[in-house]
Amino acid sequence: MTTYLLAEVTGADLAAARMQMALSLGWHIVIACFGVGMPAITLIAEWRGHRTGDVRYQLLARRWARAMGVLFAVGAVSGTILSFEMGLLWPGLMGVYGQVIGLPFSMEGIAFFIEAIFLGIYLYAWDRLRPVPHLLSGVPIMIAGVASAFFVVTANAWMQQPTGFDEVNGRIVAVNPWAAMFNPATPTQTVHMILAAFMVAGFGMAGVHAVALLRRPGDRYHRLGLLLPFTVAAIVAPVQVVVGDWSAHFVAQNQPVKLAAMEGVFRTARGVPLSVGGVAVDGEMRYALEIPYGLSLLAHWNPNAEITGLNQTPPADRPPVNVIHWAFQIMVGVGFALVALGAWLAVGWKRRRDLPRSPWFLRATAVSGVAAVLALEAGWTVTEVGRQPWTVYGVLRTSDAVNPAPGLVYGFVLVSVVYVALTVATVYVLRRLARAVPVPLAPQERDVSGYKVI
Template sequence: MDDFLAARLQMAFSLGFHIVFSCIGMVMPFFMCTAHYLWLKRKKAVYLDVTRAWSKGVAIFFATGAVSGTVLSFELGLLWPKFMEHAGPIFGMPFSLEGTAFFIEAIALGFYLYGWNRFHPWFHWFTGVIVGISGLLSGILVVAANAWMNSPSGFDLINGQYLNIDPMKAMFNEAWFSQALHMCVAAFVSTGFAVAGVHALMILKGQNVNFHRKAFQIAAIFGTVAACLQPISGDISAKDVAQRQPAKLAAMEAHFQTEKGAGLIIGGIPDTAAKTVKYAIKIPKALSFMATGDFNAEVKGLDQIPQKDQPPVAVVHYAFQIMVGLGMAMLGLAVIYFIALFKKKNWAESKWMLKLFVIATPMGFLALEAGWTVTEVGRQPWIIYGVMRTADAVTPMPGIAYSFYLFTAVYISLAIIVSLLLFRQITMVDKLYDSSTDKKIQ
């Protein structure tokens, strides 16, 4: 394995793990605070039990997110020194602000975890809200930095020098809003369906049904509402990408030929040699409408992109299809769930409904990983789009393959440890609480 490939794989692997930890860490505090609010308003002990159980999960993912995020910050400097040399002074502001948000989140989480029976109940609840808001801001600020890589701004490139730097313009670049919106909604979708699926499974097993039913209801509402909003954010992102990164859009859709009234490709196997897509379903003029809002507009194909500037078509296309397919599946389940809530109330707690949520448990995170693949691989061969190539940013240091193997082992170990901790936490819940009452077993 050459060092360039090893560096890319190490970064991809690290990001793939961190994005799951960070999204759960961003969203779970809102679930926790919702259960806490219901406890304060209704005084049912089951909501207090849910709150305490989820707060332990929040602590676990805060710690793992901090560890994996710290590793990523070191990897940026060690693996991509040329990138950090030039880009660091430009988009350093969102990273520094993210550090501030993380600092506030850590303090608020400490207050929340150790504030039981020490603070006024509503102030205690408010510290949990601060945990959620600061965590969400941390995610938005990191995505703003990544958006800058897709839409570089806030500087003038003169004779190879980055001059007239404007950090605010760099942070609030053209891509930051669409990427931050899409990412935040995706975090709520993936975490909501995952948490709801776990509690649905426990209900089906008949373990601590009252506890898991309340937890399921909160997580399912968050996840299904977000699933209904995701197509809107996706449409905003698609139109943004069509304007700024036509090569990425062309790879997403395996759109080889520039044409007006371009059709939308669903599925299919791209044949880059023959410039065709086999076995695909094509919706006439839909791609033009998705990209521009005009059914007859021209959409640039890969034929107008130099070969050296084209991203890997197959990888981007398959990842995009997986993301959209899983997103539509969760949207369909969300619609069924809302019908159950408002029209067919007997569906809401039926076994088949719970089984659907169990099946959907991993869908959000699979879609999340696929979407991140589209974002990162679709930008290639650029690390700063149109400015610096990824191959020019990699470290000259040899032996990166060994670093990749080491960090892969660390992340796999971390994932196993976190999974065991969460499993232990779930099983402990069923030992502590009676499934038929709102009271703890003493």
């Protein structure tokens, strides 16, 4: 019977469970990024409005806050789906190790409720509270959003570096949830994710206003709407490069198989070159541009350092090389492109105290949000697919964690339909918000903007 069930879940149902989880996580993580980065950017806009008296900042803050409300609602839906999927699709994980990693999920739930409460206050008390109390009511939203990301990512970090328990005769004993939550992978993964969230939110928000500026050049409202979130993301981007290097060093030390797949290293060697591009064919990288000694130098700060190859790992324990290699290449390439885009603004600002005049800057900014999302998804592909075939690295195989019940394919189809509907509804509502026309002020109330906050 056990053999039969294992045969079932290693076929179509296992693939369906993995695709469903990938779809749910890939969709939810984008929404979650706005929940992490958008509150801080919105609060900065509101603060700037009070400090400068420019009503455009207030208008931006109100509209961004409304968008936050929409994204929070759909994020709650996708987050609920994920919570059910963890138990329904992966009982081998949650049923056995839930006592080990339950703490961060509980803490994330508390952060979620705090965020929901104060988001309601922030949205509906705009005209009922004085400026300072209203601004302060948004601070818990910002803190809770970052905390939610931190707690959830600690659970994933534990799956990369499982700690906080002992296993004796197949039983989990000596459980230490705090040690599990603050596992060795927690610092790098949480910082990397939170910074990525600010990049996705910042470049995504700036991209909307870049499109508007391409249509209406010189509009100060959209100029401010681009500058503020873009500046936040541009500051974060080079920091993310440093953190990414930190993460790569951690992977090199603790997950050498993942590093070998990321760089297409099939044989253990010293002085290994860094491969740019290329395709893995028949156990070797082809068509790649190789930088001599580059990988050994970047991974261990030693050009002659040894890099463990995939030949040290049984074929059944190797992740898919081409998927991980190209996901890593995309993440790094897009990351550096976004750093360059931020430098472009810095140079233009230093020269003219204004946006670069070239329309190509606005075009690049218009797609920067999509590019940041692409880098985010590519990074998570490296993290998650690079761990395969393990759900808990070195401890629990994915094929042993999945639900052995038949029919998981139907669940994947149903969830796909739900996410298509969610995507259409979310895009429709956000486009309506973006296209809304500001309400003109009465002549006696009008300032230089000519608009009032709605």
